[in-house]
Amino acid sequence: MLKKISAKNIKELRNKTGAGMTDCKKALEASEGQIDIAIEALRKKGLASADKKSNRLAAEGLIESYIHAGSRIGVLIEINCETDFVSRQPKFHQLAKDIAMQIAACQSVVYVFKSDIPDDIINYEQGLELQKEDLLNKPIEIKNKIANGRLDKRLKELSLMDQNFIKKTEITIEELVKQHIALWGENIKIRRFERFLLGEGLESKNNNFKDEVSNMIQDKS
Template structure:
């Protein structure tokens, strides 16, 4: 028996996904009122639509900043879309804020995607995996297979697009962006980001009083 779809159901799904009212109604009808299945239907539809737009030029957008509580971590992000109109939409601006928070939270992330990781870094990480003690007595075939799996995991740790979204662990940052491409109707690209850690790269001199006095005596 087909479950009756109310306007409240449709509105609730729209609030959860940002999809249009008609699409929400169709998704709920297809899922017989099951919200979780309806969300999956809309997500799959959105991802397919987003893939078609991903090659379009995105030169507008904004630069977003985030300073974590305590002012010890900061992030600058450039995220692009196709028009200034979309750049001014609250959904796009919230997306930018969410991604800067994600970058601040993921200290291992240094690249936008795995495709951006330099070959020398990949080679270095692969050599490290192959040299690990627990692989010493394995055959070359087994060793290569294990190291390849571990390398893939390591590269995902370095890639922003492969991170699970901190506000919704069931989707990745790549899927989050594709959802917004579908929602806003324009291509969206993360162009670059920079993370700042207070004191990073500074060699802190930490001589105690005894060592300081000792060095003064020796100099006399």
């Protein structure tokens, strides 16, 4: 006989996971009212279907910021979800904050996905790898294999989703996002980000100004 599940317990589980009312009720019934077990069951169920949700429209969400200690590095990130219910969840805000912090810590990261990297960047990096001295005298097949392996590693360094999560290094940012897709049962997308470094670009601008002044002086002499 199934244990009777109260509306209060269903609401509590929904607030903790963001899952649908029916799914929450079924999970609680299967776990005989044990919320922790129900949460884990919902997460496992969601992880199995996370990839299926990746193409669903995510038009809600938030823009989050992270300023590193000393206020010399800052990050703005836009992260999207499907409903304002999820966007209001403290765990969603924490996810955005954690990813913004990751971006601040990983200075080599420029793109969200590896697939976002332009072809000219890929070709440039591939050319650099093929020209490295330790590959010059190797047979072409071995040379290409090694270069492609190194290229893939380099492209992952540029991609946010391929980074190991600094708070839990056994998972990547992509896996972290999928865990949250499983938690709430809806698509989550990191849309864009911008990193700000204090004083970035000032030196080059200053040099350009010096050159302009120098040319003006030469023209007048």
